[in-house]
Amino acid sequence: MNQNRVQASEVAPRAGLADISILANASLTSVTGTDMTSNAQGNYDLALKYSGTGLASVGVADKKVLVYALPAELQGKVVGGATVDIDANLLPITPGDIPGVSLLFGALGTAIDGVDKLVAIPAVKAAFDSLSTIQNLGAYQETLPATVSPDGKTISVDFTQGFGKYVHQAYVALFDTLRDAIAAIDVKNPIAAIPVKLLQEASADLFAIIDAIADGTSDILDNALNANLLGSMNGTLHTTVSDPGVASATVKAGAINNALISADVLTATEQEGEAVTLNFPTTAVNPIENYDVAAPVITQPVAGQTQVAGQVTLTQPIPDGTTFEAVVTLPDGSQLTGTVESDGTFKSAGVDQLAAGQTVTNG
Known part of the structure; x- marks a missing residue:
């Protein structure tokens, strides 16, 4: 019994979408509307925008993947591949406060103050001071190729690297202005020469770290910005599907921290993802377009009858939802109808008694 408890506790529970999501307050909309119109090739161009706000725990290095779950009606219907337009706003930061940068930044500030007391360097001071305040990092915008899964169930894009x-x-x-201002210092006062040299050495140490961040050889920024970075964002899927042959199809989507679209991730997206239902035009099909309908045969009528009966040979199988009526024309030209039963027999509605010599026809 104890062994069974241990084994049960080691089974990881299935992750829900909330456990792996990177966005809150999400929504999925069709940019071109939900009523689809076919293009010149008879296919349908989709533009599905997934929007939301980054969770507080989302940092630079965290995986960022958009996944669109296609319903059975659209699986295998994607033609020509897919792309996703990413538009992600970053939250503002104070550049000089980043751990790993702040100590060197502070040392440079001390050197700048020392020089400024001897000779005014307003451009350097202004550039440095701006890095001590909150700065906007702008928005990451890029169009990326998306991956259509081999089974046609998902379309996904990993935008972590970009x-x-x-x-x-x-x-x-953000440091370019400061770098340029320091490089432009031209101090002819010999008294300021030593402080200027100290400033240049301090700036060299700082910019060595900045350059390492630029070329990807330093993970200082990734470690420092491990949360509270991603603001509002959206990803718009562009793809084309062939006619699904149905009146509507519902696509669902999610933004997750997992690049592996496992069965659990797919299930979570299908069950909990944001949804949009697309409406496709359908053409009504005549159920008996290729069905041979035999002419009814009237049972020999007898004088005095008040009904006309007969038989129709019905070809099997009969199209679903299809019923037949036999039309009987009386001697005066009027017509009566009778429902054809499943065995092919029919009886017309009641009439006056038939008289000898009258002719009754069918249609």
């Missing part, structure tokens, strides 16, 4: 590269470049670019 997002991380953008963050590094945006952060490093």
Whole structure:
């Protein structure tokens, strides 16, 4: 019994979408509307936008994957591949406060103050001071190729690498003004020569770290910005599907921290993902378009009858939802109908008594 308890405790529970999601307040919409119109080739162009706000725990290095779950009606219907437009806003940061950078940044500030007391360097001071305040990192925008799974159940895109590269470049670019201002210092006062040299040495140490961040050889930024980085974002899937042959199909989507679209991830997305239902035009099909309908045969009528009966040979199988009526034309030209039963027999509605010599026809 104890052994069974241990084994049961080691079984990992199935993750729900909330456990792996990177966005909150999410929604999925069709940019072009939910009523689909076919293109010149008879296919349907989709533009599905997934939007939300980054969770507080989402950092630079965390996996960032958009996954769209296709319903059975659209599986195997994707033609020409797929792309996703990523538009992710970053939350502002204070560049000089980043751990791993702040100590060197502070040392440079001390050197700048020392020089500034001897000779004014307003451009350097202004550039340095701006890095001590909150700065905007802008938005990561890129169109990426998406992956259609071999079984046709999902379309996904991993934008972790592109997002991380953008963050590094945006952060490093914030220091360009300071770098240029320091390089432009031209102090002719010999008294300031030593402080200027100290400033240049301090800046060299700082910019060595900045350059390492730029070329990806330092993970300082990834470690420092491990949360509270991703603001509002959206990803718009562009793909084309052939006619699904149904009136509607519902696509679901999620933004997750897992690049492996496992069965559990797919199930979570299908059950809990944001949904949009697309409506496709359908053409009504005549159920008996290729069905041979035999002419009814009237049982020999007898004078005095008040009903006309007969038989129709019905070809099997009969199209689903199809019923037949036999039309009987009386001597005065009027017509009566009778429902054809499943065995092919029919009886017309009641009439006046038939008289000898009258002719009754069928249709």
